[in-house]
Amino acid sequence: MKYAFFPGCVSRGGCPELYPAAVKVCERLGLELEVMEGAACTGAGVLQEKNQLLGDALNARTFAMAEDMGLPIMTICSTCQGTMSQAHKRMADDPAYMAEINEVLAEEGLEYKGEVVVKHLLWILVEDLGLDTLKTFITTPLQGLRMAPFYGCYIIRPTGALGFDEHPEREDSLERVIETLGAESVEYAGKTRCCGFPILTINERNSVSMVANHTLEAKGLGADAMVTPCPLCHLNLDGFQPKAASMRKTSIDLPILHLPQVLGLAMGMDAKSMGLNKHIISAKKLLSSVALSA
């Protein structure tokens, strides 16, 4: 299985631990990656609010590059995934719109044919690799650990753009991966809510309230950690958790893990090589419980 790897800005920016963790985990799983170095940011929905055509043209450019490589795209960020899926749907639904975008791409000698497949690593695990195969890689089952899934809005809504009709398994993919790794998945209302990151610089109080609500809810239900396929959610839920705790005058102390890090742990990979020492909320206690169960 080979993919055109679209790492997104944050996996090499605000969450520099994510990119190497994802690369190492994919290598172990036999997922071959060719990095799309020349691909631009998806616009993350922000660029789209200013100029949707511009955002969609940028993504069509990335799609055309993947088509030329003859590979499906792999993302490791819910926001990248959702933004690309929405662009993909708008063009699939409206051939005239796609033609308008192709006119823009023609200048660079690119053409988007409408055939690209864009999949988050999370979906690749379930749909391409298969959970039974994933199980064969597990050397350190995360038994006894309670993990709270946190999807990130863009990989769960709107379902029409994300292909949930053809792939209903996407709806609870994260819970099923968590269970495949041997951990228990915590069921709570916050798992599909917003982390607050998009309004962090606009309304910090609201943003941090969201962090407090979701982490406290999961913690209250006995979660040992939270797992997310979205580095933007990670930035807020991890980075602003201390602020959320002081806002609610309590301690939260819930480690927030990237999806590849949890995979790495269950495959017996070294915590440091997974960048688990780089989080604001220390994962030390969690790591000692993994060591105990090993």
Place this chain on the structure above:
Amino acid sequence: MDVTLNVRRFDPESESPESRFQEYNLEVEDYFTVLDALIKVREEVDGSLALRCSCRASICGSCSMRVNGHAKLVCKTKVRDVANAQNQVTVEPMGNLPVVKDLVSDMKPFWDRVRAVKPYLQPEGEEPEAEYLAPNETMLHLAGVMSCIMCGACVSDCTAIEVDQRFLGPAALAKAYRFVGDPRDDADRSRLQMYSQPGGIWDCTRCMECVQVCPKGVAPMDRIMGLRDMAIEAGFSNNNGARHTEAFTDSIKHSGRLDELKLPLRTFGVFNVQAMMGLSLVGLRAFLRGKTPPIIHKAIPGKDKVRRLFDKVEGKR
């Protein structure tokens, strides 16, 4: 089929007015909607169950409730589509609104928000002899947003209202868009200025809950994004939201990727001492963990091609 409805009950007049779940086991026909099932409960099992409905044909917008945690018009929702493997369905009143009794929500906060956006035409100039006319083609783009039936589903599941009741919210702002987009309305500037205030368009988290739950395809969030664009174009850009969007766009235009260090500086302005101190604290924590973006921002290979794409698309406007 036999189903179990797990209904959240609340009676403000009971001795201990706390909400609780009550299970109802009943047999339903294959074609039954959740509303049909609830009415069957009320008529045949428990007459004390309170719910609100009218047209039963997804036109009136009276019967929004949360089914399995998400807002839906229960008259449009088939039991068989939402029952889990054990044939159970959970029904609760809408979120983000006070509960009058059981499944009946108090819509006052909803209507207060709608009224706050001045949901009526404000034309200027001489009054026409008959009605204000608008050519068909100038109104077509509003057909989607005018399908709103004010059911409250979007407000129920809005993640921003969940933490801040002051947010105008999706339904009211979709209505606001409808008037800014109406060629007969002449109050665009004062509207856009008002909607750009705290609690307005920039408080939306872009979580798409409203797009997902709207039973009429209004896509309120997309309307809010439309308002943001119009507000920036109209010059109402002296706020963190507009600055964030502008800085984000510039960053991609010039390097093909996001400059995460520069983005907050441009959003807040470097002379915003309080914001800068808050940022430095979070930044310091991240720095100590080795969790920071590269100090020197690196552009993607072929950034000039991205810039040319920007120039070409922006030239089209």
